[in-house]
Each structure stands twice: as structure tokens, then as C-alpha cells.
Amino acid sequence: MGGAAMVLPTVAHTQSGLWVPPEEHPHRATFMMWPASRAVHPDPVFLRMLQDTIADIANTIAAFEPVILLADGALHGAIKRKLRGDITLWDIPTEDLWARDAGPLFATQAGQQVISQIQFNGWGEKQVNRHDSQVAARVADRLGMPLIPSGLKGEPGGVEWDGRDTLIAHRSSWIIDNRNPGLTEDQIGQRLMAAYGADRIIWSDGVWDQDITDYHIDSLARFTGPGRVLINLPDDPDWTDPFHVAADTTFQRLQQSGLTVDVIPEPNQRRVQAIDFVASYVNYYVCNGAVIAPQFGDIETDAIAARALQRHYPGREVITLNTDPLGEVGGGIHCATQQWPAA
Numbered sequence: 001m002g003g004a005a006m007v008l009p010t011v012a013h014t015q016s017g018l019w020v021p022p023e024e025h026p027h028r029a030t031f032m033m034w035p036a037s038r039a040v041h042p043d044p045v046f047l048r049m050l051q052d053t054i055a056d057i058a059n060t061i062a063a064f065e066p067v068i069l070l071a072d073g074a075l076h077g078a079i080k081r082k083l084r085g086d087i088t089l090w091d092i093p094t095e096d097l098w099a100r101d102a103g104p105l106f107a108t109q110a111g112q113q114v115i116s117q118i119q120f121n122g123w124g125e126k127q128v129n130r131h132d133s134q135v136a137a138r139v140a141d142r143l144g145m146p147l148i149p150s151g152l153k154g155e156p157g158g159v160e161w162d163g164r165d166t167l168i169a170h171r172s173s174w175i176i177d178n179r180n181p182g183l184t185e186d187q188i189g190q191r192l193m194a195a196y197g198a199d200r201i202i203w204s205d206g207v208w209d210q211d212i213t214d215y216h217i218d219s220l221a222r223f224t225g226p227g228r229v230l231i232n233l234p235d236d237p238d239w240t241d242p243f244h245v246a247a248d249t250t251f252q253r254l255q256q257s258g259l260t261v262d263v264i265p266e267p268n269q270r271r272v273q274a275i276d277f278v279a280s281y282v283n284y285y286v287c288n289g290a291v292i293a294p295q296f297g298d299i300e301t302d303a304i305a306a307r308a309l310q311r312h313y314p315g316r317e318v319i320t321l322n323t324d325p326l327g328e329v330g331g332g333i334h335c336a337t338q339q340w341p342a343a
Contacts, residue, residue, distance in 0.1 A: 018107045018116050018148065019197035021341040022163025022223070023286045024313070027065050029088075029340045030287060031103045032058050033135065034071035034079060037095035039128050041329075049325045054097050055082035057285075057292065057333055060319055062087050065288040068340070070094050070103075070135060092138045093131040098331060100218070101155035102132040103338035104139040107148070107197070113343050114146040115139070116195045119153045123212050124178025150195040152188065153179040157216045157335055159192055162223040165199040167192055168254065170206025170246070172214040202257045204250035207242045211276070211330055218334050219280040220247055221254065221261075224312040229259050232282045232305075234266045264308045267298035272324050281305035283332025286313060292333055295320040 032054060041047040058067045062084050071079055073091035080089065096102075101123075107116040117136055122129035140147040158173035174180060174188050183191075189201045206215040213219075221231040231251055237244040254261050267279050281301070284293035291309045295302040302320065309318045326332050 016148075016194040016197070017109045018114070018195060019109075020105060020107045020116060020161060020163075020195070022161060022225075023339055024225070025163065025339075026342040027288050027339045028342045029066040029068050030061050030285075031099050031139070031338045031340060032067060032069045032336060033094040033097050033099045033103065033132070034069060034075065035094070035097040036072060036075060037128060040096050046325070046328075050097065050329070051079075052082065053323050053325045054336060055079075056321060057323065057336060058087055059084050060292055060321060061285070061287050061290075061337070064290045070099075070139075090142065092135060092142070094135065095128055095130070095132050097326075097336050098132070098155075098157070099135075099338040100157040100335045102129070102135045104136040104340075105156050105195070106339070106341050107195075108343075109146075109148070112146070113341075114148050117147050117149045118156055118195060119149070120155060121153045121179065123155065123214070124153075124176065126178070126212050150191050152183075152191050152195070155213070155216065156338070157218045158213065159196070160217050160221060160223050161196050161198065162226045162228075164226040166223075166227070166259075167196060167198045167201040168217055168221065168223070168229075169201060169203060170215050170217050170250070171203050172206030172208040173216055176208060176214060202253060202259075204253040205246060206250075207246045210242060213330065215243065215246060216335075217250075219278055219283050219332065220250060222282045222284075222334075224262075227259055228312070229254055229261045230282055230308060230312055231261055231263055232266055232280050233263050235268065262308065262312070264305050265301050267296040267301045269298040270296040271322075272296075272327060274328065276330070277324075278327045278330050278332060280327075280332055281308075283334045284309060285333045285337045286316070287339070290317045290319055293318060293320050294323045294327070294332055296324070296327075297322075
């Protein structure tokens with residue numbers, strides 16, 4: 001490891017030769033990021049709750065595969081007291097915890113492992129990102145891996161990939177001036193397909209300007225294999241809620257596109273009742289031998305979700321965690337993790 005990250009020219013989809021392994025592909029490790037910024041999380045009590053939640057997720061994953069946690073070196077001593085001894089800390093400063101969006105997106109090209117770069121910019125400069133916007137490049141530098149720009153600003157949490165040929169995404173997370181001004185839907189789609197090695201992208205509208213991510217797809221629908229999707233929908237939609245309307249539109253769009261779509265319900269009786277709380281069962285993470293998933297305190301729907309994950313990922317242990325602090329800041333377990341695939 002070591003050496004400077006090599007930045008290669010952005011290339012067209014048909015010439016890129018990039019392929020991002022799907023999440024269920026064997027992993028070398030999981031990358032996570034430490035929430036540390038008081039500018040982002042001003043309440044010190046809540047910040048500690050977030051940190052404890054990240055430590056809990058990291059400790060759970062580490063029973064199945066190595067975990068690399070990124071944090072400013074000055075914080076390592078205090079962080080280690082919360083972690084299993086086999087978790088590795090790297091001195092890469094972070095503001096927040098969203099490794100899915102700011103972390104490295106690993107791909108292969110011509111038999112070589114590289115980092116396919118979708119440039120994080122704080123969800124359109126909605127949040128301070130002096131360090132987080134540099135995380136992927138700093139990981140590439142530490143690993144001595146080529147960094148291949150996609151020509152896009154955005155977040156890997158805003159696109160789902162089946163590992164074979166298809167992407168799904170909400171337009172609201174990509175076709176928006178705070179990420180990609182001046183680019184058309186076709187241009188953005190071509191660049192996303194090039195970044196992942198896909199042949200097609202299925203767009204649905206999503207919701208603009210109602211949450212910090214502009215409705216990331218990974219809180220609604222997830223590929224569980226080629227052509228197969230698990231989607232989380234309310235039992236009793238509120239048709240005045242733009243997220244419920246958009247979710248139904250996406251559900252119909254996925255079915256019309258020929259995908260097999262399995263529906264599970266959102267929780268009805270959850271511990272946190274705040275209207276902006278993200279209560280998504282599909283914001284889970286697949287690691288070696290396990291699926292790490294949220295539970296929200298609804299005995300019935302928690303069980304339905306766990307059974308669905310066991311059905312979609314046979315042979316893996318399904319472990320559920322209380323990650324409510326992540327839901328309170330708009331995300332979940334998937335948002336807090338990024339896989340390093342085995343070569």
C-alpha cells in the first residue's frame with residue numbers, strides 16, 4: 001500500500017471497461033467513517049449516540065469480515081475504547097459517517113482493482129464536506145489505486161446496481177443543479193452506467209428538495225440479485241405525502257421494467273415517531289456471511305423484514321440492530337458502510 005492516487009481521464013460507458021461488483025460479492029473489508037464534526041452535529045449528547053451506533057455496527061460486521069474505520073488520528077485513542085480490537089483505524093479525517101456516499105466505490109478494470117469516482121459534494125453543498133469530499137481520493141492514495149473520475153457529482157447511495165447490467169435511480173438525486181448543472185438526463189445516465197459497468201438505467205422521479213439526499217433510492221428499493229428487487233412501502237399510503245407518491249411511482253416503474261419486485265411493509269409502531277425519521281428496512285448491509293439490518297420496535301414488521309432478508313439472502317445470518325440515531329439524521333446501516341470487494 002502507498003503511493004499517490006492516479007487520476008485517469010473520464011471515459012465513455014462503451015470504453016470504460018469498469019465493473020463494480022455487487023454488494024453480495026465476497027468482501028476484503030468494510031469501510032466506515034466516524035462522525036466527528038460539531039458543525040454537523042452540534043448536540044454533544046446526540047453526537048455520542050451516533051458514535052455509539054457506528055461502533056455497534058462496526059463491531060457487528062467485524063465478526064464476519066475486517067472493518068476499516070476512517071477518522072482523524074487525534075481521535076483514535078478514544079475511538080478504540082468503543083471498538084473490538086480487530087477493527088483497523090486509518091488516519092483519514094472525517095466530518096460525518098456516510099461512507100456509502102463519501103467513501104470509495106471499488107471497481108475492476110482490465111483485471112486491476114480501481115476506485116470509480118463519483119465526487120461527493122455534501123449532497124449539493126448542503127453540509128460541510130471539507131474532509132468528507134476527499135475521503136475516496138485519500139483512500140485511493142493510501143492503497144495506491146487508480147482513481148477514475150465519472151464526471152459526476154453525487155453519491156453511490158443514490159443509485160442501486162444489480163451487478164450484471166441494470167441501475168435504478170431517482171432523478172431527484174442526480175438531475176439537479178446542486179450536483180450536475182448543465183448535464184442532461186442522458187449524459188448523467190451514460191456516466192453512471194460507465195462508472196458501474198451497466199447497460200441500462202431505470203429512472204423514476206423521486207422527490208426534490210424535501211430531504212438532504214433528495215430521496216436516495218437505497219432507502220426505498222434494493223437489488224438483491226440480478227433482476228430482483230426488495231422494496232419497502234407503507235401499508236396505508238398517505239397520498240398527500242410526496243414520498244409515498246414517489247415510492248408508489250417507483251414501484252410501478254420497476255414492475256413495468258420487467259424486474260421481480262418483492263414488497264415488505266414499513267414499520268407501523270416504531271420507537272421514533274418524528275415525521276422525518278427514516279424507517280427503512282431495506283437500508284441494510286450485506287457482508288461476508290451475514291446481512292446487518294435495522295429493526296424499529298414493531299414486532300410484526302421487524303419479523304416480516306427479517307424473514308424477507310433471509311429469503312433473499314439464503315445461507316447468510318440476518319442480524320438486526322437498533323440504529324435509531326441514524327434514522328434521526330436521515331439514513332441507515334447501508335448509508336454508513338461501503339464494501340471493499342475481494343479482488
